[in-house]
Amino acid sequence: MIRLGLNDHQLSTLRFTVSPLMHVIHAVLWIQQRPHQPPAWLPRRWSQVSPRSRALLLDLIDPATHSVPDFLIPLTDQYRPSAEAELAAVAATPLDDLRAHLRLTYQLGPVDERFAGHMGVVPAVAAKWRKAPSKLVAGAWGGQSGPLLAAAEQALREAWQVLLAPTWPVIRSVTETDVMHRLQLVKSAGMSSAALELVDGEEWDGRAAQLDSPLEVDLTRLRHRIVLAPSVLLDGGRSLVVSGDELLVGYPCRARALVIGPHATGVASQESAAEGLGTRHRLIAALEVPQPGHSLAARLGLSKATVSYHLGRLHSSGLVERRRLGREVYYARTPAADRLTTPPRDARPTPS
Structure with a gap:
């Protein structure tokens, strides 16, 4: 102790x-x-x-x-x-x-x-x-x-x-x-x-x-x-x-299971396209915890410009919120986006 x-x-x-x-x-x-x-x-x-x-x-x-x-x-x-x-x-x-x-x-x-x-x-x-x-x-x-x-x-x-x-x-x-x-x-x-x-x-x-x-x-x-x-x-x-x-x-720290959990890959690479998820859906799914745009880009293997564009569209749609901390802007899912990431069992995710 x-x-x-x-x-x-x-x-x-x-x-x-x-x-x-x-x-x-x-x-x-x-x-x-x-x-x-x-x-x-x-x-x-x-x-x-x-x-x-x-x-x-x-x-x-x-x-x-x-x-x-x-x-x-x-x-x-x-x-x-x-x-x-x-x-x-x-x-x-x-x-x-x-x-x-x-x-x-x-x-x-x-x-x-x-x-x-x-x-x-x-x-x-x-x-x-x-x-x-x-x-x-x-x-x-x-x-x-x-x-x-x-x-x-x-x-x-x-x-x-x-x-x-x-x-x-x-x-x-x-x-x-x-x-x-x-x-x-x-x-x-x-x-x-x-x-x-x-x-x-x-x-x-x-x-x-x-x-x-x-x-x-x-x-x-x-x-x-x-x-x-x-x-x-x-x-x-x-x-x-x-x-x-x-x-x-x-x-x-909080949310460390994203790195050490049984399904964590340990790499910030592009996810499989076979999952059939559109870019914006992938961004929402990746926002288990608030993150800056450059971290999302590295994690998903996307360019910063691509991530910035789609985050802007998601923000306009009310699916993500943003907050400045120091020099960086952190993005987080809204309750509406949370519902998209936990669909009913008989529902299928819809590509954006």
């Missing part, structure tokens, strides 16, 4: 981020913990990652150690950091930070008593969760961090390109829709209500939220700024990353 304080300072600095590398880390954890569960596309792509990169990532991202080195998920000031920006931050990790993060996962130096306390165990038990360091890790601990950081950056880059880059337009659309939902809560009910909605019905005692997690961590006294990061590859629990004076809390 994670006890997360939501004091005035933390609420005033609360922000969101949509992190590509966090999803890479969660993808590797998913492969190790749920290899036979959807999404089916994930293990297929994993087999295409080079053996050298797979070996390094499996060593660094090992759920048995109860700790993933935090330098693998660097925090930036951007809401939508690029994979390139995050990879550059990994390669530039300061030696002291790297050693502190490696110490929690590997048998390097004495056990961090704060880590043991956060895990709810005595240091001797926490020590059993650490494992022997590889040659690369031992070299980094000894001060030669360059080879490990270069290898980690390359392995993460390859995993990103093979595992998630083809699916990122859909993942980004789903995660940003989750953020939009929470920002609407901020606007209508205030920051505290938006933060509490993140708890999803878990315990709240008026001073702190109790987040379901295998970790036993009390963060109520920390003065960290809080960064919230929606993830489609977290089914439950939370992931924590501490970077300087910021605390990142990864959480399962």
Whole structure:
């Protein structure tokens, strides 16, 4: 259980981020913990990652150690950091930070008593969760961090390109829709209500939220700024990353079944024309959650101009509504369109 304080300072600095590398880390954890569960596309792509990169990532991202080195998920000031920006931050990790993060996962130096306390165990038990360091890790601990950081950056880059880059337009659309939902809560009910909605019905005692997690961590006294990061590859629990004076809390985002469900393809490609659906019907069907036009175009394999034209016609017909969030316009189905996507059993969809 994670006890997360939501004091005035933390609420005033609360922000969101949509992190590509966090999803890479969660993808590797998913492969190790749920290899036979959807999404089916994930293990297929994993087999295409080079053996050298797979070996390094499996060593660094090992759920048995109860700790993933935090330098693998660097925090930036951007809401939508690029994979390139995050990879550059990994390669530039300061030696002291790297050693502190490696110490929690590997048998390097004495056990961090704060880590043991956060895990709810005595240091001797926490020590059993650490494992022997590889040659690369031992070299980094000894001060030669360059080879490990270069290898980690390359392995993460390859995993990103093979595992998630083809699916990122859909993942980004789903995660940003989750953020939009929470920002609407901020606007209508205030920051505290938006933060509490993140708890999803878990315990709240008026001073702190109790987040379901295998970790036993009390963060109520920390003065960290809080960064919230929606993830489609977290089914439950939370992931924590501490970077300087910021605390990142990864959480399962809404509508993630669009990416990890049993029928998810994991690609943003054109759907089969054999389904007999017209372009506008396909757009309505794709709007399970609000999305910007460019995400729909990538997902359906259509040009942005084509999507823009048909969304305009659907808006004029009262089948979609649109709302601006920052620089982007999000489209959503109206109740009338919802009825089109759930016809009676004996009815057939009508092409537009």
